[in-house]
Amino acid sequence: MCGIVGLFLKDKSLEPRLGQLLTEMLVTMTDRGPDSAGIAIYRGGDAALSKLTVQSDQADADFATLAADLGAEIGADVSMRRADSHAVLSLPADKAQDARAALATLRPGLRIMSDGANVEIYKSVGLPKDVAARFDLAAMSGTHGIGHTRMATESAVTTQGAHPFSTGSDQCLVHNGSLSNHNNWRRKLKREGVRIESQNDTEVGAAYLTWKMQKGASLGEALEGTLQDLDGFFTFVVGTKDGFGVVRDPIACKPAVMAETDQYVAFGSEYRALVNLPGIEAARVWEPEPATVYFWSH
Amino acid sequence: MQTLDLATTSLREMNATLQAQKDQTNATQWSIENPRGAHAIAVGLDAPIEVTVRGSTGYYCAGMNKQATVHVTGSAGPGVAENMMSGTVIIEGDASQYAGATGRGGLLVIKGNAASRCGISMKGIDIVVQGNIGHMSAFMGQAGNLVVCGDAGDALGDSLYEARLFVRGSVKSLGADCIEKEMRPEHLEILRALLERAGIDAKPEEFRRYGSARKLYNFDIDNAAAY
Numbered sequence: 001m002c003g004i005v006g007l008f009l010k011d012k013s014l015e016p017r018l019g020q021l022l023t024e025m026l027v028t029m030t031d032r033g034p035d036s037a038g039i040a041i042y043r044g045g046d047a048a049l050s051k052l053t054v055q056s057d058q059a060d061a062d063f064a065t066l067a068a069d070l071g072a073e074i075g076a077d078v079s080m081r082r083a084d085s086h087a088v089l090s091l092p093a094d095k096a097q098d099a100r101a102a103l104a105t106l107r108p109g110l111r112i113m114s115d116g117a118n119v120e121i122y123k124s125v126g127l128p129k130d131v132a133a134r135f136d137l138a139a140m141s142g143t144h145g146i147g148h149t150r151m152a153t154e155s156a157v158t159t160q161g162a163h164p165f166s167t168g169s170d171q172c173l174v175h176n177g178s179l180s181n182h183n184n185w186r187r188k189l190k191r192e193g194v195r196i197e198s199q200n201d202t203e204v205g206a207a208y209l210t211w212k213m214q215k216g217a218s219l220g221e222a223l224e225g226t227l228q229d230l231d232g233f234f235t236f237v238v239g240t241k242d243g244f245g246v247v248r249d250p251i252a253c254k255p256a257v258m259a260e261t262d263q264y265v266a267f268g269s270e271y272r273a274l275v276n277l278p279g280i281e282a283a284r285v286w287e288p289e290p291a292t293v294y295f296w297s298h
Numbered sequence: 299m300q301t302l303d304l305a306t307t308s309l310r311e312m313n314a315t316l317q318a319q320k321d322q323t324n325a326t327q328w329s330i331e332n333p334r335g336a337h338a339i340a341v342g343l344d345a346p347i348e349v350t351v352r353g354s355t356g357y358y359c360a361g362m363n364k365q366a367t368v369h370v371t372g373s374a375g376p377g378v379a380e381n382m383m384s385g386t387v388i389i390e391g392d393a394s395q396y397a398g399a400t401g402r403g404g405l406l407v408i409k410g411n412a413a414s415r416c417g418i419s420m421k422g423i424d425i426v427v428q429g430n431i432g433h434m435s436a437f438m439g440q441a442g443n444l445v446v447c448g449d450a451g452d453a454l455g456d457s458l459y460e461a462r463l464f465v466r467g468s469v470k471s472l473g474a475d476c477i478e479k480e481m482r483p484e485h486l487e488i489l490r491a492l493l494e495r496a497g498i499d500a501k502p503e504e505f506r507r508y509g510s511a512r513k514l515y516n517f518d519i520d521n522a523a524a525y
Contacts, residue, residue, distance in 0.1 A: 272335035
């Protein structure tokens with residue numbers, strides 16, 4: 001069991017409240033996933049810049065001179081904003097690949113959570129309310145975001161095993177369920193050169209989407225592909241630079257509720273997660289159909 | 299009218315209060331305020347009381363109901379009226395998966411749509427859905443009636459024993475051993491009575507009846523391919 005929440009804002013006036021609304025939704029889903037929690041938030045896009053969200057278990061030591069060290073290594077201005085064990089590095093978009101390579105040498109203990117113009121991913125073990133407080137998620141503004149509370153089944157309770165998983169630039173995936181053919185797909189995708197770092201089933205789902213899109217599929221086509229290629233139970237919610245999508249496996253035993261108003265589209269594993277949203281009483285509320293891809297974008 | 303507000307009363311206290319009502323209670327009308335999607339609202343009732351839940355509920359609302367009438371003004375989460383014994387449960391909105399599962403008696407009315415596995419393993423309950431139902435509904439149904447005014451999803455009535463299924467709209471596919479059957483006068487009467495009890499205005503003649511072909515009742519080596 002896990003909990004998923006998602007909020008895609010249509011009304012710009014709600015953007016300063018995105019973090020606060022998502023945090024309330026996330027904490028409500030604690031019963032479904034008390035092991036770890038995470039959030040992907042999309043905000044502040046500058047097409048010329050790329051944001052790398054990095055995480056370290058030795059944050060004080062790793063982050064102390066990180067911006068200056070990385071800037072010198074790749075020959076560009078790098079700025080850094082720290083939030084507990086995570087930091088967001090902003091650098092010229094054309095230097096993002098160089099930065100990834102440089103970080104592997106400069107700070108081998110660092111994990112890259114995400115990269116892209118808009119996305120930032122924060123995740124950690126612990127209760128959702130503690131994770132939210134650690135990163136001050138409630139204070140974050142943004143255009144859309146996805147959160148996840150995890151009750152672990154397929155791999156250990158670690159930051160690495162927490163969701164969301166990055167699936168490529170400005171893309172992320174969260175999952176409720178369990179995949180049963182992830183070991184086969186991990187071997188196959190590794191042979192294809194896709195980077196997979198954990199034993200987690202969802203990371204394989206994320207890697208699968210990345211691989212499909214590298215081969216030319218659109219996100220919608222990649223999500224359709226999961227219905228054919230991934231065996232097991234899943235409700236997936238994916239985030240992209242300007243939208244978010246939902247797909248459930250054909251059995252659809254993992255719950256999902258959606259709500260839409262003029263102001264937002266919201267996703268929750270349960271209706272409880274949505275009850276504090278503004279205007280929910282008048283929202284169109286429905287259960288997404290099995291084996292059907294839903295997508296919203298700005 | 300007695301009111302229990304879940305903003306100020308705990309779920310356990312609310313259920314204990316309703317469960318304590320006896321057959322002879324004078325407090326027959328109850329209102330549950332602020333359900334806000336909470337789980338297990340109004341479960342295990344056993345008295346002829348009328349409970350109105352004002353809003354939407356989470357998992358397992360009105361489970362194991364006996365005698366009581368539970369009316370939800372919003373939508374219901376998974377497992378509404380699971381294992382109902384008698385009484386009536388009415389959902390004004392939609393119901394999530396496995397509504398009325400394993401129910402042995404009583405009437406469940408869903409005014410909106412029901413998701414997958416509606417009436418799974420039903421054992422005598424009557425279920426009337428004004429909208430559509432999802433896949434694998436009435437799976438292994440053993441007794442009772444499932445009435446669908448809209449469409450049914452894939453694998454309707456898979457491995458059905460004896461429940462009667464009435465569908466007005468389309469059926470995406472029938473499950474193993476489920477077949478369309480002749481609508482005889484006695485079935486029209488059963489259907490008319492169910493629609494009337496559910497307060498739904500529909501003509502029985504517009505429905506088709508589905509039931510078990512009874513080929514999976516006992517293991518038969520010739521049927522091995524059907525399992």
